[in-house]
Amino acid sequence: MKLANRVKTLTPSATLAITAKAKELKQQGHDVIGLGAGEPDFNTPEFILEAAEKAMRSGMTKYTPSGGILELKSAIADKFKQDNGLDYTNSQIIVTTGAKHALYTLFQVLLNDGDEVIVPSPYWVSYPEQIKLAGGEPVFVKSLEKNEFKITPDELAAAINSKTKAVIINSPSNPTGMMYTKDELEKLGEVCLKHNILIVSDEIYEKLIYTNDEHVSIASLSKELEAQTVVINGVSKSHSMTGWRIGYAAGPERIIKAMTNLASHSTSNPTSIAQYAALAAYEGDENTVNRMKREFSERLDKFYGLINDIPGITCIKPKGAFYLFPNVAKAAEMGGFSSVDEWVTALLEEEKVALVPGSGFGAEKNVRLSYAISIDLLEEAAKRIKRFVLNHQS
Structure with a gap:
């Protein structure tokens, strides 16, 4: 049976594809750091969870x-x-x-x-x-x-x-x-x-x-x-x-x-x-929102400095969201890679760091790195990326 034409031109999500690959490597026992997340790593605030339970108990179903x-x-x-x-x-x-x-x-x-x-x-x-x-x-x-x-x-x-x-x-x-x-x-x-x-x-x-x-x-x-x-x-x-x-x-x-x-x-x-x-x-009040925002701000300051210090990588400091979007074209070129996509794949295979190639966002020279993970993991990820770049300098 043929599928409808409207779905034949769809491009698979680049974020979901890299997440799936990282999950596969994790299941194989590898220590993978995922920087592809498009969501905060905090749990939903407690007062919201309580409201949901109350709604269920009250028959709002x-x-x-x-x-x-x-x-x-x-x-x-x-x-x-x-x-x-x-x-x-x-x-x-x-x-x-x-x-x-x-x-x-x-x-x-x-x-x-x-x-x-x-x-x-x-x-x-x-x-x-x-x-x-x-x-x-x-x-x-x-x-x-x-x-x-x-x-x-x-x-x-x-x-x-x-x-x-x-x-x-x-x-x-x-x-x-x-x-x-x-x-x-x-x-x-x-x-x-x-x-x-x-x-x-x-x-x-x-x-x-x-x-x-x-x-x-x-x-x-x-x-x-x-x-x-x-x-x-x-x-x-x-x-x-x-x-x-x-x-x-x-x-x-x-x-x-x-x-x-x-x-x-x-x-x-x-x-x-x-x-x-x-x-x-x-x-409710925005105390929990503001706490999360402060944590993201601290992560951004730390991670931005580490990534911007890697040879061949340049990055404009973002003002919002929880992503860095650095240009890694020079790093890929120095490493002898034909494209940033190839560079991203090799990084995942060699250093077990998963990030999203910019080609999925219409920017072939860039990559998207989420800092919606702990500072410790961000520091380790930056260390691995830097090692990967230095190891591939020609």
Whole structure:
């Protein structure tokens, strides 16, 4: 039996592929250090676990509205008001089975065959695949390392044509950890308004910023931009709740209504217990979030210095998320490797350090290293990477 054409062009996730290889080596007894993780290594805070148990004991185990329980929507609206200065009603918010599902559902209701979505590169691996699954075409705009991997208004404008439906803005970014300033977002917003294209603002790493830079949601800059933006967020990264699968989207009511209708025929609703856990996350204080953030900041400072000290590797210090995205092309070349992908494979085989090649993110010269593991393991990983590079210098 033939598979549907829509799945034949899908590219396997680079992050999942390297994770699977690392797991295989671990099962064989090897001491593997995995730097591919896209999730915090902390457990979900205790008060959230307690709220989930209470919800189960109270019988909150049935179907919920497809777009999420009203209490959680209201808590999300309060979060938008307090953190971003945005006023959304419950009808402008949909709770989804993770932020990834929010993006998937958005593209399904937004795109017709041949519609184009501008995807700044480097990009999160699922953006182009989700666009293709919806019949759309991802149009990659290469951002420059000297610009901190951020696209400029001129680069955005040059990529727009009559088929352009939307642009994705991910700040702070996966995989680079970079973030746009208010001024940069205003200029990008002007281009989007001029050409009437939707902005998909992925803000999932909003709470994980380690500088004095302020996170700015592009939707908050004007009423016109708010009306032309769908904000994607969730509790996965901020509250270490990746497995709970609760994300959400907020934006124009007609788009959110269409997403809710689609969800009613796909997932029915996000898991009821997880919704009450997310409600507790937003109703509680942010002490645990801030503790996790401080730990990530300490790891970043330590790990960045160690990686940037390795010959042939250069790295811009990220401002958010929990990834380094160094350029290792020179190290690979010095070692006689034909590509960074080959360098990554050899590193895993020889030194048992698993990291994700940048080719999966549209950046063939870079690699993504997660620092969502202990400082001790980060130090050991850096030691192994440095040894590998020095051993392969020609």
